[in-house]
Amino acid sequence: MIITVASGKGGVGKTTVAVNLAIATGATIYDCDVEEPNANIFLKVNLQKIEDVFLMNPVFDLNKCTFCRECAEFCRYHAIAVLPSDILFFPELCSGCGGCKIVCKHDAIEEGKRKIGEIYHGKNEIEIYQGLLNIGEARATPVINQLKKHVDKKGIAILDAPPGNGCPAIETMHGSDFVILVTEPTPFGLHDLKIAVDIVRKFNIPFGVIINRYGIGDDSVEKYCNGEGIEILMKIPYSREIAELYSKGIPFVKEIKEWRKKFVELYEAIK
Amino acid sequence: MKQIVVASGKGGTGKTSIVASFASLTKAVFTDCDVDAPNLHLILKPEIIEKIPYEGMEVAEINEEECIKCGACQKACRFGAIENFMVTEEKCEGCGVCMLVCPVNAIEMKKRVNGYVHVANTRFGEFVYGLLIPGEEASGKLVALVRQKAKEIAERKDKNLIIIDAPAGIGCPVIASLSGTDLAVIIAEPTMAAIHDMERILEVAEHFKVKAVVCINKYDINEEMTKKIEEYCRERGIEIIGKIPFNRKFTEAMVKGKNIVEYDKELADLMKEIWKKVEDMISQK
Ligand code: SF4
Numbered sequence: 098m099i100i101t102v103a104s105g106k107g108g109v110g111k112t113t114v115a116v117n118l119a120i121a122t123g124a125t126i127y128d129c130d131v132e133e134p135n136a137n138i139f140l141k142v143n144l145q146k147i148e149d150v151f152l153m154n155p156v157f158d159l160n161k162c163t164f165c166r167e168c169a170e171f172c173r174y175h176a177i178a179v180l181p182s183d184i185l186f187f188p189e190l191c192s193g194c195g196g197c198k199i200v201c202k203h204d205a206i207e208e209g210k211r212k213i214g215e216i217y218h219g220k221n222e223i224e225i226y227q228g229l230l231n232i233g234e235a236r237a238t239p240v241i242n243q244l245k246k247h248v249d250k251k252g253i254a255i256l257d258a259p260p261g262n263g264c265p266a267i268e269t270m271h272g273s274d275f276v277i278l279v280t281e282p283t284p285f286g287l288h289d290l291k292i293a294v295d296i297v298r299k300f301n302i303p304f305g306v307i308i309n310r311y312g313i314g315d316d317s318v319e320k321y322c323n324g325e326g327i328e329i330l331m332k333i334p335y336s337r338e339i340a341e342l343y344s345k346g347i348p349f350v351k352e353i354k355e356w357r358k359k360f361v362e363l364y365e366a367i368k
Numbered sequence: 369m370k371q372i373v374v375a376s377g378k379g380g381t382g383k384t385s386i387v388a389s390f391a392s393l394t395k396a397v398f399t400d401c402d403v404d405a406p407n408l409h410l411i412l413k414p415e416i417i418e419k420i421p422y423e424g425m426e427v428a429e430i431n432e433e434e435c436i437k438c439g440a441c442q443k444a445c446r447f448g449a450i451e452n453f454m455v456t457e458e459k460c461e462g463c464g465v466c467m468l469v470c471p472v473n474a475i476e477m478k479k480r481v482n483g484y485v486h487v488a489n490t491r492f493g494e495f496v497y498g499l500l501i502p503g504e505e506a507s508g509k510l511v512a513l514v515r516q517k518a519k520e521i522a523e524r525k526d527k528n529l530i531i532i533d534a535p536a537g538i539g540c541p542v543i544a545s546l547s548g549t550d551l552a553v554i555i556a557e558p559t560m561a562a563i564h565d566m567e568r569i570l571e572v573a574e575h576f577k578v579k580a581v582v583c584i585n586k587y588d589i590n591e592e593m594t595k596k597i598e599e600y601c602r603e604r605g606i607e608i609i610g611k612i613p614f615n616r617k618f619t620e621a622m623v624k625g626k627n628i629v630e631y632d633k634e635l636a637d638l639m640k641e642i643w644k645k646v647e648d649m650i651s652q653k
Pocket residue numbers: 153154155171172173174175176177190191192193194195196197198463
């Protein structure tokens with residue numbers, strides 16, 4: 098079973114839920130927040146790099162190139178500029194679609210690999226896979242995509258999604274059996290939750306909501322969920338103890354025993 | 369004209385609350401570039417003057433009647449967006465390769481509206497923000513459009529400052545928010561996760577040659593970690609422009625749709641001090 102833990106708004110406790118749920122159920126965690134992976138800060142597994150992630154980029158053979166501009170005209174990302182006797186290529190704009198090589202009639206384009214990220218793996222009591230996007234790279238989705246190839250459907254796979262409602266978050270939840278949307282009971286939390294709900298509904302994925310830091314803010318998130326018939330799976334109260342454990346990178350199911358049971362029940366409920 | 373971006377790497381460190389408070393302290397054009405989850409408008413309460421549709425990447429469409437099911441498009445698409453001779457729209461990057469390889473011209477690239485740029489007035493002045501239609505792609509380009517609009521307005525209204533609320537992360541919309549700015553204010557939080565993320569966003573700022581300073585929010589939830597941030601910054605010559613305590617009044621103000629300067633006198637004084645430092649830094653440049 099694949100469960101994605103997502104949240105429209107960042108910093109509302111997505112990784113906390115993913116990690117605690119994984120520890121309570123013995124699931125494998127996939128940290129798909131490849132821009133800022135945090136799950137292993139709580140798991141402290143010794144990670145090994147297992148793969149590099151590459152994007153295919155064009156390499157131009159200026160001896161064969163006639164500077165006809167066909168490639169630049171095709172490229173919808175404006176990654177190629179053709180000068181009278183030179184080519185400028187902007188790798189950070191290139192999607193790696195390979196179209197320029199296909200349109201080139203003069204066989205002047207080959208493809209080369211450019212590294213944009215890495216995949217890590219490690220295991221102690223918990224098994225974790227993690228993607229990491231290189232600094233300065235814009236495209237997180239190819240890293241997420243490659244990371245997701247390791248997802249084992251037979252066991253319990255928990256995907257820690259990146260925050261927001263953009264393409265990296267959507268790429269992560271694609272193909273999941275269930276999505277847990279984590280939010281906080283504030284106007285910001287509610288606003289971003291509504292967008293996230295629109296998305297999971299559009300993709301027809303069963304989902305439920307966890308309200309973290311319950312007790313701060315107001316009751317508008319609860320009212321919204323009740324009004325929309327959305328199940329509130331769990332409420333995690335705001336507590337200084339939980340916040341402090343979080344700041345130190347300690348998953349709170351390890352220190353507060355009754356929570357382990359609650360996370361097991363959570364899994365039973367969504368299974 | 370100067371541009372300041374407020375970023376954090378990790379989400380939820382209080383970036384938007386801090387940007388909202390700056391709105392009370394300076395005359396600038398404000399922008400929210402967190403286009404897939406914008407929040408600043410909830411405090412600034414904009415009166416929208418103009419809503420500009422944004423067309424991002426096109427998306428492939430296969431004409432069922434003309435398709436001969438040869439599979440050429442499926443093989444050529446590097447993004448796995450075509451399955452069973454159908455396009456999965458949210459995976460399509462709009463590259464146009466399928467259209468190029470289709471032997472019977474059964475594929476067309478369709479334009480579509482991916483989101484909107486809102487130009488608005490608020491009780492603090494001009495505000496530009498982007499909003500992506502849920503599930504749509506290409507947020508980096510929408511960010512660029514928001515910034516371009518903000519620039520036009522600043523020029524027209526003779527304002528010499530733009531303040532940008534950036535999204536979380538370090539990828540495409542963050543790079544689009546950060547590149548070409550004069551100063552990045554990084555909002556950190558004394559937790560292990562936030563420190564890790566702060567280090568990554570500082571590297572991104574350095575990569576794009578944007579000067580960065582750090583502001584520590586909720587510094588008293590773990591003073592030991594706060595010391596670590598201070599040490600890290602000192603070693604690298606990064607200035608810490610302020611430390612904000614954890615205070616429920618930030619959430620209370622948010623619930624009331626106000627910024628903290630409007631809501632609490634004491635915290636307002638602190639925010640003024642922090643803003644003063646930011647102002648000094650950009651006028652030095
Ligand atoms: S591979 Fe695609 S995106 Fe990259 S330069 Fe060629 S046409 Fe442009």
